[in-house]
Amino acid sequence: MSGNNIDAKAAATIQAGGMDASKKRGQYYKEILKRYGLLISFFVLSLGISLLTPNFLSSRNLLNILRQSTIVGIMAIGTTFVIIGGGFDISVGSVLALSAALALGLQGSMHWALAATIAILAGALIGLFNGILAAKIHIVPMIATLGTSTIVRGLVYLYTGGYPINGQQPAFEVIGSGYLWGIPVPVIIMIALVVIFQFILSKTQLGRYCCAVGGNKEATRLAGVSVDFYHVMTFLIGGLMAGISGVVYASRLSSATPLAGQNYDMDAIAAVVIGGTSVSGGEGTVLGAMIGVLLLTVVTNAFNLLGVPVFIQYVIKGLIILVVVGIDSYSKKRPR
């Protein structure tokens, strides 16, 4: 009869009370895994690849990987802020193209430094626009930035007339292709930006409020924080970083095509999420995003060394993203 059934259930519930300690320990391991799992998998992967391809560990190849990471890497710094703030920005690829086109195009009539500054500010301005659409007009960020992305891409075509802009002032070339103490300049720029923005994220009021907005916007609002301002700031930083990465891109390739930066936004988002930033916002690190970028570059690099066709690379990259995001989302939404 069902009475026994209920008794058994009650007994199980009582026993469950005693399982608290082991449950807590499980939680602890889970936190550790969450914190360092990425780093561990990064090293395991690198080790595996270095065994498969002897060329992988050569300093030339390693520096190459670092340099290849810089453009998406710088972009991912901004994307980290956007996602932590609870948003998404898929316009940064187009912003890169605009910034690159401006940086090269304006050099014809002004000093390269001024041209680069204007290019970067244009990125920040578009970020500001995105932020206002998302925070003030309440358009879902994905759709708002989709609209912006199309507009900006159109502006790039208008500005370039559909042709690549080539050529740069010699001093400008240093940004993308120069070396300092044997290290590529773009790598130094990226590391400097990572340090600065990791500091902003974890040690300043701005960073703290960006996290709070993404964690629970309403609770943060009720605590007396001007949440809209900080929400907009995350997008502004996103646009600013895309602007900088556009300048690095222009200098490195010494050419800006209207199609530049396509899919870079997706790579940046993937890197940020692989780097442990929660898709639902509220927490994450710039450092994690950097490891995410490196991981993606290493995978691409290894595939190239191993001669895996590009088309298969797309499929595998997509799968990696889905698995990482899937684990994060599933563990959060699963009913307790």
Place this chain on the structure above:
Amino acid sequence: MNIQENLRTPEGGNAAAPPVILAMKNISKSFLGVRVLDNVDFYLRKGEVVAFLGANGAGKSTLMKILSGVYNADSGQIFLHDKPVQFSKPIHAYRAGISVVHQESSLIPTLTIIENLFLGRESTKGSGILNGKLMQAEYEKLCERFDLDIPSATKVRDLSPAQKKMAEIMKAVSRNCSIIIMDEPTDALSSQETALLFKTVGDLRREGMSIVFITHFLDEVKSIADSATVIRDGKIVAERVSPLLPIKEIVTLMLGKEVAERKPFVRAHGEKEELVVKNLGRRAEFSDISFELHAGEVLGIAGVVGSGKTELARTLSGASVSHSGSMTLENRPIQFRSPYDGVKHGIGMAPEDRKTQGLILDHDIQGNISLSSLPSIVKFGCINAKKEKSRTMSVAAQLSIKFASLDQRVKFLSGGNQQKCVLARWLLASPKVLILDEPTRGIDVATKEQIYATVRDLASKGKSIIYFSGDPAELLVVSDRVLVMQKGKIKRSYAIPPSEDILLKDMIEVNNER
């Protein structure tokens, strides 16, 4: 076993009484070691309306959630039509014929009324194509039965609150249920709408439906229920008593005779007016709210769910904007567009729902506590980590929050400790006026006492506190003065808190002009 014989009925097993269709026996349930239901028996006969009464936290919604399969009982059995049943999911209870009309609407506002009614059981010709005619015919039959005239293509968002409630009931009835649980159905209804609802309930009863009617408004009980069952502190204290019992006696049953004695707090508040509110109103929520708040005073505002008290708390703090009236703080007029303005001027609020509005659950204790006071520990935009830690540590210790370390995520804390985190945030930010909305909801007794003591302590240091609560007992403990809100208006104001039963009566009786 035969339930019909084993039941202990006040009528003494009257043979003419309709059969018992539902019996819940010896139901017990605990949450986090706190016993919420203690060997509760509850039964229903065919075609009767039982009013199920109890104060906040008495256990009435827990019992109903067990009946509808939302919770599983720790022990006890449920018999439906003499057969033992076990509902581990809401769908099981629903398939067995138990429907719940929730306090909040479960209808989808963007769909039409007919789409809502047939949601999940659309008539198709077996091909997946909807059979509109069949559903339309059934809908018209339902409307006739309920004496309603709503075009079937009306979107639910365009219905009035009463029509929505009726649609919910129609949805329940159309699914061949035998038991309907109505949770505070008259909360948002006007008196005409309530009358219409009562007529419907009467019709359903005549058709043989059994109804559990949960309400705060005690004067409704005698006009609708066949009997009343009262629950207090997880125990049934009056089973199937006459609904004609005087309200005073029902209140006594709900509260219990002995009201615990506490040593009185020192109440000495200054005469300085801190906050003056004049004719404050917000469309469809509350209107004509006027009061003044002195420095060093705790003003209690009593009201049941739906009385407009939460909306008032939000408006006072800037979380919502007011549509009419004015406020002055220390003789300066103020108008808030956001809580940011509120906090800047020195008004802070701990919201009703700490999980969704009070805390960032995934963040650590320290970040949650320091959230409102960051500007005071920031230099050139950088957070002074040492100051942040020492200050949060000191308020956390003051409230004796139990934690392993300050970087523990608040979602792993108990409800009481979570609430203390919200309170700690405001202790740290130290606003002139602190608004607390149901600060002790769902919290154990010891923590409650601690919160009362903290509130009194703040008042003695010259802070002003507005304490919103639906629990008359705690208002007597903490407040210097009490206002009673009902249906969006201040109904009564007491310079000295009256007794618990008078306060409760004021909150739940609609017409008791004295």
